Amino acid sequence: MKSRREFIKTSALGLGGFALAGGAGMALRTAFNQGTPGSAGLTPDLTRTPTYCEVCFWKCAGWVYKDSDGKLWKITGNSNDPLCNGRLCPRGTGGTGMYYDQDRLKKPLMRTVENGRQTYREASWEEALDFIAARLKEITAEHGPECAALFTHGSGGDYFSTLMQAMGSTSVAAPSYAQCRGAREVAFIATYGQGVDSPEITDIRDTRCLVLIGSHLGENMHNSQVQEMSDALAKGATIITVDPRFSVVAGKSRYWLPIKPATDLALLLAWINVLIEEDLYDKEYVERHTYGFEQLRAHVKDMTPEWAYGITTIEPNTIRRTAREMAAAAPATLVHPGRFVVWYGDDTQRSRAVAILNALLGSWGRRGGFYMPDRMQVPSYPRPPFPEPARTWREAFPDRFPLADLALASGICEASIPDTSRECNFKAWIVNGCNLLMTLPNRKQTIEALQSLELVVVVDTMPAEITGWADVVLPECTYLERYDFLRNSPGRHPTIALRAPATEPLYDTRPAYWMAKEIAVRMGLGEYFAWESIEELLDWQLKQLGTSLEEMMHTGVKNYPRNFDDLYFDEVRDIGFFTNTGKIELWSTSMSAAGFDPIPVYTAHEEPPRGYYRLNFGRAPVHTFARTINNPNLADLMDENDLWVNPVVAKMWGLNTGDYIRLRNQDGIESTFSIRVRVTERIRWDSVYMVHGFGHKDPRLSRAYGRGACDTELISRVHTDPVMGGTGMRGNFVTFILDAAGKEAQS
Amino acid sequence: MRYAMVIDTDKCVGCSDCVVACQTENKVPVGYARDWVVEVTKGTYPHLQMELRSERCNQCENAPCVRCCPTGSSHYSAGGIVLVKPRRCIGCGACITSCPYDARFPHPKGYVDKCTFCDHRIKEGNKPACVEVCPTRCMYFGNIDDPASEVSRLLRQRRYKTLIPEAGTKPHLYFLT
Numbered sequence: 001m002k003s004r005r006e007f008i009k010t011s012a013l014g015l016g017g018f019a020l021a022g023g024a025g026m027a028l029r030t031a032f033n034q035g036t037p038g039s040a041g042l043t044p045d046l047t048r049t050p051t052y053c054e055v056c057f058w059k060c061a062g063w064v065y066k067d068s069d070g071k072l073w074k075i076t077g078n079s080n081d082p083l084c085n086g087r088l089c090p091r092g093t094g095g096t097g098m099y100y101d102q103d104r105l106k107k108p109l110m111r112t113v114e115n116g117r118q119t120y121r122e123a124s125w126e127e128a129l130d131f132i133a134a135r136l137k138e139i140t141a142e143h144g145p146e147c148a149a150l151f152t153h154g155s156g157g158d159y160f161s162t163l164m165q166a167m168g169s170t171s172v173a174a175p176s177y178a179q180c181r182g183a184r185e186v187a188f189i190a191t192y193g194q195g196v197d198s199p200e201i202t203d204i205r206d207t208r209c210l211v212l213i214g215s216h217l218g219e220n221m222h223n224s225q226v227q228e229m230s231d232a233l234a235k236g237a238t239i240i241t242v243d244p245r246f247s248v249v250a251g252k253s254r255y256w257l258p259i260k261p262a263t264d265l266a267l268l269l270a271w272i273n274v275l276i277e278e279d280l281y282d283k284e285y286v287e288r289h290t291y292g293f294e295q296l297r298a299h300v301k302d303m304t305p306e307w308a309y310g311i312t313t314i315e316p317n318t319i320r321r322t323a324r325e326m327a328a329a330a331p332a333t334l335v336h337p338g339r340f341v342v343w344y345g346d347d348t349q350r351s352r353a354v355a356i357l358n359a360l361l362g363s364w365g366r367r368g369g370f371y372m373p374d375r376m377q378v379p380s381y382p383r384p385p386f387p388e389p390a391r392t393w394r395e396a397f398p399d400r401f402p403l404a405d406l407a408l409a410s411g412i413c414e415a416s417i418p419d420t421s422r423e424c425n426f427k428a429w430i431v432n433g434c435n436l437l438m439t440l441p442n443r444k445q446t447i448e449a450l451q452s453l454e455l456v457v458v459v460d461t462m463p464a465e466i467t468g469w470a471d472v473v474l475p476e477c478t479y480l481e482r483y484d485f486l487r488n489s490p491g492r493h494p495t496i497a498l499r500a501p502a503t504e505p506l507y508d509t510r511p512a513y514w515m516a517k518e519i520a521v522r523m524g525l526g527e528y529f530a531w532e533s534i535e536e537l538l539d540w541q542l543k544q545l546g547t548s549l550e551e552m553m554h555t556g557v558k559n560y561p562r563n564f565d566d567l568y569f570d571e572v573r574d575i576g577f578f579t580n581t582g583k584i585e586l587w588s589t590s591m592s593a594a595g596f597d598p599i600p601v602y603t604a605h606e607e608p609p610r611g612y613y614r615l616n617f618g619r620a621p622v623h624t625f626a627r628t629i630n631n632p633n634l635a636d637l638m639d640e641n642d643l644w645v646n647p648v649v650a651k652m653w654g655l656n657t658g659d660y661i662r663l664r665n666q667d668g669i670e671s672t673f674s675i676r677v678r679v680t681e682r683i684r685w686d687s688v689y690m691v692h693g694f695g696h697k698d699p700r701l702s703r704a705y706g707r708g709a710c711d712t713e714l715i716s717r718v719h720t721d722p723v724m725g726g727t728g729m730r731g732n733f734v735t736f737i738l739d740a741a742g743k744e745a746q747s
Numbered sequence: 748m749r750y751a752m753v754i755d756t757d758k759c760v761g762c763s764d765c766v767v768a769c770q771t772e773n774k775v776p777v778g779y780a781r782d783w784v785v786e787v788t789k790g791t792y793p794h795l796q797m798e799l800r801s802e803r804c805n806q807c808e809n810a811p812c813v814r815c816c817p818t819g820s821s822h823y824s825a826g827g828i829v830l831v832k833p834r835r836c837i838g839c840g841a842c843i844t845s846c847p848y849d850a851r852f853p854h855p856k857g858y859v860d861k862c863t864f865c866d867h868r869i870k871e872g873n874k875p876a877c878v879e880v881c882p883t884r885c886m887y888f889g890n891i892d893d894p895a896s897e898v899s900r901l902l903r904q905r906r907y908k909t910l911i912p913e914a915g916t917k918p919h920l921y922f923l924t
Contacts, residue, residue: 067774074771076880087882090764093771218760223882230758230883246788248760251797258793621762633770636777637763646792681792 005451006118007468008111009699049502050078050556052487054154054479055091055098056624057176058199058223059487060084061557062092064480064502072096072480072503080557082224082491083199089221090622090637097633098461098478099506103702105463105475106507120473125510125518128472133522135455135471136167139428145169146391147427149412154433155484155499156459156476156512159529163516164430165386166528171393171426173407175439183726184341186403187351190588192364193578196337197373197490204228204336207368209238209329211322213264213354215338216247220619222339238329240322242267245616245644245689246682255322261614261687262344262605262730263312268353269602270308271323273300275360278320280327282362289575290359292587292598299599311602330361332368340618345719345728348403349600352588356600359584365569372569373490374562379544381537383528391424401725402594408725410440410718416449428455432476432512437465438626438693441715441729459512462630463700476512477505483534484513486541492567494560496545498538498552596723605719605731607686612666612733613649614687617711626693626712629704640708642678644689650679653736662737665714670737672697675709688734749808750826750864751891751919752878753898753907754801758885761786761799765877765886769803772865772876779852781862782877798924801877801886804829804850804862805910805918812842812851820858826890827919828866833858847914864888891919 048063053075061081067073075095079086088095108128109120123131140148145168150160153174161172177185185195196202204210205228218226229249233239239253242264250256259267275281276297286293305316326333335357341347363369393407396415401408413436416426426449440446450456450469458470467473480502487497505511517529531537539549547558569575576582580589592598608614622637623629629639643663645655655661660674673695683689695710719728761784769775769782782803789796810829813821820835821842831842836858843851843859854860865875873879878886889896898921901907905923912918 073774074768087880087884088764089882090762090767093764093767093880096771218762218883221762221764221882226760226762226882227884230760230885233758246792246795246797248797248799251788251795251799252757252760256793256795621760621764622767632777633767636770636780637766680788681790681795682788682797684792 005111005453005456005469005471007447007465008118008120009468049500050497050553051075051479051499051502052497053088053092053095055095055628056221057153058083059489059497060088060092060223061487061497062088063556066502072099075480078497078556080555080559081497082493082495082559083489084223085227087223087227089223089226091221091624091628091634092223094622094631094633095480097631099480099503101462101630101632103463103630103700104461104478104507104509105467105473106509107475108508109470109473111471123472125508128474129515129518129522132455132457132472133519136428136519137523139454140167143427144390144424146171146389146395147424148430149173149393149416149426149428150430150432151175151409151412151434151436152432155479156432156516158485159513159516160430160432160459162383162528163520163525166520166525167523168387168389170389171396171407171412173393173409173412175409175434175436177406178404178408178410178725179342179439179441179727181339181341182404182406182408182724183347183721184337184339184351186405186724187348188337188355189405190348190403190579190590191352191355191359191585196370199224199489199491200337200339201370201373201490202334202336203368203371204232204334206332207232207237207329207334208332209240209326209334211240211242211326211333211335212249212253213242213268213335213338214341214343215336216243216245216249216618217336218248218252219621220339221621238325240325244684244687245618255318255325257314257318257322258684260311260313261616261684262607265346265350265353265600266303266308266311266602267314267319268350268357269300269303269600270305270319271326272296272353272357272360273303274305274320274323275327275357276300277304278324280324281360282330285331285362286360289577289584291579291581291583291585295587296356296599303602311604326361329368331363331366333361333363334358334369335361335363342721342726342728343730344605345721345726345731346600346603347721347726347728348723349597352591353600356586359586364584365575367568371492371567374492374494375490376488376494376496376545376560378486378488378496378541381531381540383530395423396426397725401721401723403590404724409436410442410727411725413440413446413449417445417452425452427453428457429453430457430459431466431470432459435460435464435466435626438696438710438712441712441718441727443713444716459515461509462627463698464626464696465698468698474515475507475509476515477509481505481509482511483538484511486538493562495557497557498549500553591723594723608733609666612735614730615665615711615714615732615734616687616689616730617692618689620691623691623693626696629693629696629707630701632703635703638691639703640676641691641694643675643709644678644680644683646683646685647679647681648685650677653738655679655736662739663709663714663734664737665716666733667716669714669716671695671709671714673706673709748826748890749892749919750806750828750869751889751898751921752803752806752864752875753887753901753921753923755885755887755923756798756800757923758883759784759799759801760883762882764880764882765801768876768880769862772868773863775860776855779854779860781860800922802848802850802910803877803920805848805916805920806862806864808917808919809915811845811847811916815841815845817841824866826869828864829861830863830866831859831861847911847916848918
């Protein structure tokens with residue numbers, strides 16, 4: 001009889017747990033033979049080791065320095081790297097904190113029952129890996145390999161994805177899709193036949209007019225984008241920022257449009273209306289490259305600035321003036337597609353409007369708009385073809401989200417809750433580098449899924465809410481202690497970067513590539529990981545890319561010329577787009593075929609009830625999601641979040657800056673911990689704002705536990721995008737609980 | 748020769764990278780900082796203005812901290828950089844009180860600490876860690892006595908201010924506005 005999986009708050013380490021004899025891992029089938037550069041015989045006295053950052057997804061290349069005592073000292077940017085130009089952001093600069101964090105996962109942990117209570121005990125790698133392989137074999141034999149799923153964010157995804165596909169499952173989901181940028185990708189693919197990718201192909205460096213709608217660039221430290229924005233500002237570019245909050249970049253903008261939340265699509269349609277009605281669009285470009293202009297003209301005919309004024313509260317003159325500014329700078333005008341775009345459930349349509357606006361300005365494929373990316377073809381190490389899966393991730397949500405082109409983390413989560421109407425439920429999860437409790441909205445559903453599964457394996461460097469739900473926790477070493485596959489980012493020209501270990505792993509931690517290979521070998525799938533060591537694999541790849549592991553240890557980054565001279569569109573030759581019509585589709589044939597509006601239609605969204613305020617959330621430059629809050633260096637700068645409240649609202653409620661209050665959302669869900677009030681003019685009176693990622697509930701995170709409030713637990717209402725399954729999270733409303741009960745957690 | 752730092756508040760996004768870079772470069776213990784970021788917002792919604800400033804020791808030409816130091820620990824070094832000799836410092840805190848910019852703090856090892864303009868890096872021909880790391884390139888460092896230097900050029904071409912000039916300290920941290 002299987003007992004229901006419980007969340008384990010504290011580990012029972014040291015309380016009679018399985019004590020390890022020395023020599024852990026000695027009996028493993030393949031030796032863990034990664035060495036630091038010195039021991040690998042490469043360059044014995046290297047004072048700095050190349051890496052690329054893993055604190056966020058930008059993956060800036062840098063150098064790790066040790067001090068005279070041989071201890072990790074600092075990380076600086078690699079000046080040859082186009083993603084950072086020698087300058088890391090605060091998170092990357094503070095990356096050593098990941099290594100020094102004493103709360104790290106230190107040993108493999110296995111769920112056990114002690115005195116009738118579920119707890120963890122320490123285990124050897126041998127035992128943990130044997131257990132995982134055996135359970136995966138049993139579960140996939142009984143339910144089919146498609147019942148296994150991987151959730152991933154970061155470098156480890158490559159290896160566990162190979163393991164999944166070798167087993168016969170394609171269910172590899174990254175929350176960065178349905179919980180972040182997926183709607184944007186789908187919208188741009190529908191329009192241009194090509195996504196915006198990551199890092200985005202935005203030509204901010206040369207833009208003369210940058211339009212940010214719901215993007216708080218500068219507070220999100222997408223490194224090269226922030227650098228280029230600063231360059232563009234210095235060159236006199238106009239910035240137009242649309243945000244209900246006076247963001248940092250709003251303070252640097254010629255125009256700040258303090259829009260009423262949830263009405264952005266009306267503004268975008270009105271801008272399109274002005275460009276067409278005032279004859280400001282790029283006629284030659286539209287004629288040559290686009291499909292459906294006449295339908296678009298008819299569609300937006302009545303969507304005047306006056307119409308939008310009543311919806312957005314932005315004055316018609318401002319709408320007209322900003323549209324004219326965009327047209328005057330075109331085609332070097334960039335309406336930024338944003339990154340976190342899952343807001344209200346019609347996000348693919350809103351992103352489509354952004355794509356259409358750019359097409360009218362002629363900015364796609366033009367200097368100062370969007371450039372065409374290039375990247376290296378990195379050879380894959382020889383392996384057998386993956387087995388053909390009987391079912392794919394699509395069958396987790398049949399007939400829904402027709403335009404989703406990647407697996408939905410939220411969809412797989414939902415399909416893990418047993419339901420007789422479904423042919424197959426997910427039974428086993430591997431979770432690498434993403435704390436799903438803080439990432440997926442609707443926490444109740446996530447917990448229900450976790451309790452229903454037969455196996456949960458978590459691979460991470462830090463304990464967090466998700467590790468409390470695992471059957472087995474595998475402690476990964478940090479990026480500073482391991483090799484990884486080459487970084488191969490799209491950009492203005494191809495570029496690769498190497499990550500090498502600057503030091504031996506602390507504690508009994510291992511790299512993810514080693515874990516995935518060990519599990520594969522135990523499952524009889526070793527041929528998919530045929531390389532002897534990762535050094536061998538990297539050197540084999542690098543030799544074919546005209547360099548070597550040894551050379552890359554000294555350079556860290558290698559840049560290549562473009563394969564073709566096609567950074568921007570050729571003004572003479574015709575351009576083919578990967579859409580059904582071969583044109584930029586203003587009127588989308590794929591949206592229409594799937595039963596959706598071929599041109600975006602504005603629909604009103606729910607407004608906060610009396611006494612409630614829309615919960616807006618965003619980023620701070622010193623933190624990445626919820627994963628860096630416990631980093632000692634970064635927690636030193638920001639160890640809790642504030643609730644931004646407009647002074648008018650604060651007066652009504654008697655709130656002062658520094659007060660601690662708790663929040664209750666429209667469904668009666670209360671924040672576990674209290675949050676400090678910041679009374680500021682920088683926020684509208686109809687909404688409140690907090691930085692995402694705080695309010696951790698896992699006491700093993702000594703600096704993050706109980707600090708600030710968690711937005712995710714207050715996002716119980718999800719507005720799902722019918723086009724691609726994005727989880728719209730900005731339709732939640734909160735009110736204030738003023739009793740002092742919550743204050744205890746702070747003291 | 749006089750070192751100065753010029754900071755463009757139009758470019759600064761207040762990310763605090765300067766703070767982290769200083770802390771790691773100089774091994775400043777967690778919980779302490781030699782530099783910090785100030786945000787000043789004026790006006791009422793939606794008519795607002797914001798200024799972001801990366802602040803640190805102003806390396807004053809007429810430094811109250813040097814004048815009041817009873818042991819001579821606080822002193823002027825090459826290029827006008829105000830430094831502390833930790834072994835001479837008795838931790839009395841007079842300098843902390845005298846500084847109008849609140850730029851000094853008691854280091855847990857018992858002496859008073861502050862920004863050094865990364866003099867150890869300058870000696871090797873590098874820039875201070877904060878200047879070198881800044882993603883927006885909003886900070887400039889150089890010899891203000893040299894009219895050809897970037898800092899001199901910026902101060903000729905742009906509008907700027909110093910902090911608390913009325914204190915008469917002759918600070919050498921300049922903010923372009």
